[in-house]
Amino acid sequence: MDYNYKGIRLVYCGTELSTESAGILGQEYHIFSLDDSSKLEAYLSSLSLFSTPDVIMIEVREKEEEAVFAIIAKIKNNPLTSGLIIVLLAQQHDVKLRARAIKAKIHDLYFLPYQMEDLKDRLNFLIKFKLIKPNIEQLSVIKKQKEYIIPTTKRIFDVVAAGGVLVVLSPILLVVALLIKMDSKGPVIYKSKRVGTGYKIFDFYKFRSMKAGADKELKNLSALNQYADDGSGTNAFMKIKNDPRVTKLGNFLRSSSIDEIPQLLNVLKGDMSLVGNRPLPLYEAEMLTSNEWSMRFLGPSGLTGLWQISKRGKADMSDTERKKLDNFYARNYSVWFDMSIMLKTFPALFQREKV
Structure with missing residues (x-):
């Protein structure tokens, strides 16, 4: 018809x-x-x-x-x-x-x-x-009508703060790296492709918290799909409660957010800022980007942000809530807003749920 x-x-x-x-x-x-x-x-x-x-x-x-x-x-x-x-x-x-x-x-x-x-x-x-914008790789090289350029004061603060934290924590980071090596086989640092501001693609760093071959087991666990990604870079909107792929040490690294400290290297490189919207896995950015999501890519991507301090570790975070928070930050970010988010990040670091 x-x-x-x-x-x-x-x-x-x-x-x-x-x-x-x-x-x-x-x-x-x-x-x-x-x-x-x-x-x-x-x-x-x-x-x-x-x-x-x-x-x-x-x-x-x-x-x-x-x-x-x-x-x-x-x-x-x-x-x-x-x-x-x-x-x-x-x-x-x-x-x-x-x-x-x-x-x-x-x-x-x-x-x-x-x-x-x-x-x-x-x-x-x-x-x-x-x-x-046929695919995410092409998006990263297309000239945007509105490109985000990180403010000088924000960039200076990012470099000084991230560099200072890495220097102060370097002895602890060495111990963590050694423990990861002793705990299970595999690399100390886990790298996955992420999409940040202006659809820029970069290597996203984390301390490895899963056992070797964890990505291959994802298929059997996909029925437990929740709202966010699992850090593997191979899927979208995926986060699993009590994930059996996570090592014993990995559970501690995740609950304390120590696994995310290597992202300070991303901050130093200019891939992301200390505060901003979390960069997305390639597949999520390409296949689930919508007119509701597009605003979030016009602001800075960051290590911590508004939705992390609002709902971090809670299983009831909906896609709609996350979109609204990301878009709100992209429209309203400022130095003082960033400082407020950073101060509220510390109490949010310890999650109650294993998600």
């Missing part, structure tokens, strides 16, 4: 697209509607370079989940369709489905109830993001 033609092609696979919702989407998209995944697969097999859609929205039902993800895998592996924007729609919240969607690099996943106007705004952003 075809609706109004607006130039941007959207394929909807499912039976729940109401006339009202179709009308909202039809204001900007040419919609081609299919009943089920088998018809979607047949449709995709008939595409040519000139008939390939821009967006595919798929309803995911429990009985069709395997078929849907099989189709998604084919879409991703086909050069003709690998760049399509894919949005999944589900009847009810499902943590496992969300984790699977993240792993499959789906652009977004919506659970009922949702507002079609909000979904349309999200699609508009994804399309612009795709056209203007």
